[in-house]
Amino acid sequence: MHIGVIYGLLAAALFGASTPFSKILVGQVSPVALAGMLYLGSGIGLLLCIVVRAIFMRTEKPVSLTPPDLPWLSGAIVAGGIAGPVLLMIGLTLTPASSASLLLNLEGVLTAMLAWFVFKENFDRRIFIGMLLIVVAGAILSWEQIPVLGVPWGALAIVGACLCWAVDNNLTRxxxxxxxxxxxxxxxxxxGSVNLGIALFLGYVRPDMRTVALAGFVGFFGYGLSLVLFVLALRHLGTARAGAYFSAAPFVGVIVSLILLGEIPGAVFWVAAALMGAGLWMHLTESHDHDHEHEAMTHLHEHSHDAHHQHEHDFEWDNAKSHAHSHSHTALLHRHPHYPDIHHRHEH
Incomplete structure (x- = not known):
């Protein structure tokens, strides 16, 4: 299995499992405060990981962000780190966790739509059909949430969160x-700091330390490590396909919801689940193979020497470990199965 697929599915599993736990916590603390604690828990946990890596692990120096990266990252933080989690927490107060988990599948759809039509990433018929199945499933599930009178605000809030994360995913790529x-x-x-600041400004009461600790724990795994793995999936698969594999997240959330919360979904839920499963299967079985040309370029990222990295070094290297340095690619024409990763963003 392609390494990018593994990263995407692991990211999905961690994020999907966090949704039912967030459903439990959202009844104990305001949505804005919970969103802040989840992200702050992820940030603090990952900061400790960075410190441990620097002290105990002798690895190649990682590729740091550069000034041109900051506008993209800033936009991703506003959309996916601030607006998205708040909308999700609001939606969870109005929607069963199992249904919320399936609605989150729309993140992959919206991510792909932006990648295809705004950022001009390649897609084919199979990926489009898979996304269409997920859209239909989401529509069915949202329809089930419509009250006798009024608007399904819970479902709409979760869809809004998915749109925010779709913007986030495309900017993070x-x-x-x-x-x-x-x-x-x-x-x-x-x-996390911004959302907690908003919560304090609005006068929300701070929760007990047990809730804070649990939210930080859920945030570290469901938002922190999940995002690390998803960034790696973006690097290897491109935005739309990484989002497609991330569509497995809601199914993990459903399983955990049914076990943890004892929810018993109706028939409409299972119809939606079947359609979403079929859409995910279309993504998992997709293959993209054609003659393509690589233009000459110079960039910086972690890499090993494969068909796309055949260059000399002006430093000692053991010919085995991955390493990071600025390197140049010569023009190359060849054919092999590939994804729109950082080396395959060509026209079709």
């Missing part, structure tokens, strides 16, 4: 060649 720990840590610390 722009910096995905940099250190994923640094990206996720900065995002967690800033987004």
């Amino acid at each position: 722009k910096v995905s060649a940099s250190d994923p720990l640094q990206i996720a840590c900065i995002k967690g610390l800033i987004a």
